[in-house]
Amino acid sequence: MQENSETFSKIPEVKAIRVLETYDGFNNYILAIKKKHSNSKNFKITRAQADYINNYKDVVPKLARKWVPLDSYFAKRMMEDKLLTKEPEKIYIEKLLVEKDKAFHIWGKLFESEELHDFWLPKAAIIGKKENKVEINYEKYSHRPPLSHQKEAIEKLVANEKYILADDMGLGKTTSTVIGSIESGAEKVLIICPASLKINWMREIQNYTDKSISIVEGKNWESADYVIINYDILKNFHDPKYQEESTILNEGFDLVVIDEAHYIQNAQAQRTKIVNDVCRKVGRVWLLTGTPMTSRPMNYYNLLNLVDSPVAYNWMAYVKRYCNGYQFTVGKRKVWNVQGADNLEELRDRTKTHVLRRLKEDILDLPDKIITPVYLRLKSKDYEQLMGEYYDWYEQSDESSSLTVQFSKLMKVRQVIAENKVKETCELAENIIEQGKKVIIFTNFTNTLNMIKEHFGKSAVTLDGSMSKPARQHSVDQFQENDKIKVFVGNLKAAGVGITLTAAEAVIMNDLSFVPSDHAQAEDRAYRYGQKSNVSVLYPIFENTIEGIIYDILSQKKNIFETVMGDNEGKGETLEEILNEISRRR
Numbered sequence: 001m002q003e004n005s006e007t008f009s010k011i012p013e014v015k016a017i018r019v020l021e022t023y024d025g026f027n028n029y030i031l032a033i034k035k036k037h038s039n040s041k042n043f044k045i046t047r048a049q050a051d052y053i054n055n056y057k058d059v060v061p062k063l064a065r066k067w068v069p070l071d072s073y074f075a076k077r078m079m080e081d082k083l084l085t086k087e088p089e090k091i092y093i094e095k096l097l098v099e100k101d102k103a104f105h106i107w108g109k110l111f112e113s114e115e116l117h118d119f120w121l122p123k124a125a126i127i128g129k130k131e132n133k134v135e136i137n138y139e140k141y142s143h144r145p146p147l148s149h150q151k152e153a154i155e156k157l158v159a160n161e162k163y164i165l166a167d168d169m170g171l172g173k174t175t176s177t178v179i180g181s182i183e184s185g186a187e188k189v190l191i192i193c194p195a196s197l198k199i200n201w202m203r204e205i206q207n208y209t210d211k212s213i214s215i216v217e218g219k220n221w222e223s224a225d226y227v228i229i230n231y232d233i234l235k236n237f238h239d240p241k242y243q244e245e246s247t248i249l250n251e252g253f254d255l256v257v258i259d260e261a262h263y264i265q266n267a268q269a270q271r272t273k274i275v276n277d278v279c280r281k282v283g284r285v286w287l288l289t290g291t292p293m294t295s296r297p298m299n300y301y302n303l304l305n306l307v308d309s310p311v312a313y314n315w316m317a318y319v320k321r322y323c324n325g326y327q328f329t330v331g332k333r334k335v336w337n338v339q340g341a342d343n344l345e346e347l348r349d350r351t352k353t354h355v356l357r358r359l360k361e362d363i364l365d366l367p368d369k370i371i372t373p374v375y376l377r378l379k380s381k382d383y384e385q386l387m388g389e390y391y392d393w394y395e396q397s398d399e400s401s402s403l404t405v406q407f408s409k410l411m412k413v414r415q416v417i418a419e420n421k422v423k424e425t426c427e428l429a430e431n432i433i434e435q436g437k438k439v440i441i442f443t444n445f446t447n448t449l450n451m452i453k454e455h456f457g458k459s460a461v462t463l464d465g466s467m468s469k470p471a472r473q474h475s476v477d478q479f480q481e482n483d484k485i486k487v488f489v490g491n492l493k494a495a496g497v498g499i500t501l502t503a504a505e506a507v508i509m510n511d512l513s514f515v516p517s518d519h520a521q522a523e524d525r526a527y528r529y530g531q532k533s534n535v536s537v538l539y540p541i542f543e544n545t546i547e548g549i550i551y552d553i554l555s556q557k558k559n560i561f562e563t564v565m566g567d568n569e570g571k572g573e574t575l576e577e578i579l580n581e582i583s584r585r586r
Contacts, residue, residue, distance in 0.1 A: 016050035019057050026061050027097050028107045029118040056098050061107070064093040071310075073321065073346060074125035078110070091121070102313045124310035124317070132159045136183050144207050149363045150176045156356045158183045161284045162307035164261070166292040166357040169435060169506065170370040170536035173288045174204045177257055181226075182209055186255035186284065188225060190248065192275060193259035194431075195230035196424040199375040199543065201259070202228060221247050231263055231271045240277040249281055258306075260431060261287035265299040272302060279306050291434045292355065297322040297347060298338040309354045311347065322347050360505075360534040369523060371537045373551065374428065378542040380420050386413045387546070394583055406579045407514065410546065417547050418448040418511035424540050425510045426455045432506045432536075433459075433486045438479065440488045440501055442522045443510040452489045452510070460487035463495040472499075479503055496522035507537045512550050514575050546582050553578050 098105040157180035214224035293300035304312035319325030324340025
C-alpha cells in the first residue's frame with residue numbers, strides 16, 4: 001500500500017494539486033488555477049497545467065508595468081490567430097511570469113480596453129532594444145584619429161555586447177573594432193580572421209595600444225592580451241566534444257572578434273561549429289563582414305543567431321518567412337529547401353538594432369581612392385636562397401655599383417614573391433566578389449597572371465603584352481559588360497594605361513613595380529570618368545621581404561596616398577634609394 005501511495009504522489013497532476021494547496025506566490029496564472037480548483041469540485045487539472053505548476057512554482061515573476069513595441073510580423077499573426085479587428089502595435093506587460101529560451105509567459109494585454117490576462121509571446125515578437133549611449137574621449141587617439149563614420153561604428157560596438165559591423169569594404173572596420181575593444185574594457189581579446197589578415201590586425205592593434213599581442217601559428221599557442229588566430233587552425237585549440245580541454249576557453253577571453261564573418265555562414269562546416277561553440281561561452285561577440293548576406297537570407301541566419309537577434313530565435317519561422325522554405329521528401333527523409341528569398345525589407349527592419357551597414361557611397365568623409373596595405377609573411381626557402389645569392393654577388397662583383405644590373409639581378413626574387421602571393425591575392429579577390437563587386441588584379445609577371453587566371457577560370461579575363469589589340473579590347477568589353485566576368489587580370493605595364501575598367505570597385509596589386517607612377521596609372525583604370533563609387537586599392541605586402549622595403553620607402557617619400565599615386569615621384573632617385581636600402585639590409 002505504501003508503495004502505491006508513493007507512486008500515486010509522483011503523478012504530475014497530484015503533485016500540482018498539492019502545490020496549489022500551499023501556493024502563496026505571485027504568478028497570476030498559477031493563482032487563477034488555484035482559484036478554479038478551490039471553487040469547483042468538478043475542476044480537473046490538465047497535464048500541461050500540472051507541468052507548468054511543478055516546473056515554475058518557485059519562479060518569482062518580474063514586475064514590468066510598461067508598453068513595449070510589437071514586431072509587425074508577429075502582430076499580423078496575432079491579429080489572424082485571435083481574430084482581432086485591428087493589428088496591435090504594442091503590448092502591455094504587467095508581469096513577466098516565466099522566461100523560456102524562445103518565449104515569455106506574460107501577464108498583460110494587447111489593448112487599453114482589455115482585461116489583464118496571461119499569454120505566451122515569442123521573444124522575437126518584442127522589438128525596440130534600448131541601446132546604451134556611450135561617450136568616448138577620442139583625444140587619446142589624436143595620433144591616428146578615427147573618421148566620423150568610424151566613431152559611429154566604435155560607439156555601436158561598445159554599446160552592444162553582441163553586434164554585427166557590416167560596413168562596405170574600405171570603411172575601416174578593423175580600426176573601429178580595435179578602438180572599440182579598448183573602450184569596451186575587454187582585458188583579453190580573441191580575434192578570428194583569415195590567415196592573410198593576421199599581420200594587419202597586429203599592426204592596427206599596435207597603432208593604438210601597447211598591450212601584448214600573439215599571432216597563433218600551426219599548433220603553437222601563445223597567450224597574450226590580444227590573440228590572433230586564423231579559421232583553419234581553430235580545430236587545433238578547441239573541440240566542442242571536449243570543452244574542458246579547450247585551450248581557447250581556458251584563456252578566459254571576454255571579447256571575441258570574428259573578422260570576415262561570412263566564413264561561418266554554413267552551419268554544417270566544422271569551423272562554424274567551433275566558432276559557435278566558443279561564442280556561446282564568451283559574453284561579448286562582435287562580427288565583422290562586408291558581406292553579411294549574399295543572395296540567400298539563409299546565409300545570414302547563423303550570424304544573426306550568434307548576436308542573439310530575436311529574428312533568429314526560431315529557425316523554422318525564419319526559413320519560412322525569409323527563405324521561402326518548404327519541405328520535400330527524398331526517399332524516406334524530409335528535407336528543407338531554404339535557398340529562396342522573401343520579405344527582405346522586413347528582415348532588414350527587424351535586424352537593424354543588431355547590425356550597422358553603410359556603403360562607401362553613403363560616407364561623406366572618404367577619399368575617392370582608399371589605399372590599404374595588407375601585410376603578410378612569406379615562408380619560402382627559394383626566396384631566402386635567392387637573396388643569399390644576390391648578397392654574395394653584391395659583395396663580390398664589380399658590376400654591383402650599376403643600378404641597372406642590380407635591378408636585373410633582383411628580377412627572379414621579385415618573381416618568387418609574386419608567385420608565392422597568388423594564394424593570398426585570390427583570397428582577397430574572392431572576398432570582394434562575395435560582396436557583389438568586380439575586381440582588377442595587376443601583376444608584373446606572365447606566370448603569375450596565368451596562375452591567377454587559372455584559379456578563377458571562366459569568371460576571369462586577362463590582358464598582357466602578347467595579345468592583339470582586338471583581343472585586348474574583347475577582354476575589356478567582357479569585364480565591363482558581362483555580369484559573369486568578375487575578375488580582370490592585367491600585366492601592370494600592358495593593362496595599366498589607356499583602358500577603362502570602371503565596372504570594378506576594387507584593385508589589387510599582386511606585386512610591386514619599382515616605379516611609383518606604374519601603380520598610379522594602374523589604379524586609375526577603375527578610378528576614371530564614369531566611376532560612381534569609391535575605389536578600394538589593396539596592396540598585399542610580404543613585409544619580411546624586399547617588398548616590405550620597397551613599400552616602406554614609397555610611403556616615406558611623402559605619403560602613401562600621394563606617392564603611390566605618382567606625386568613627386570622622382571623615378572631615378574626612388575629606384576636608387578630602394579636598391580641601396582635592399583643592399584644595406586643584407
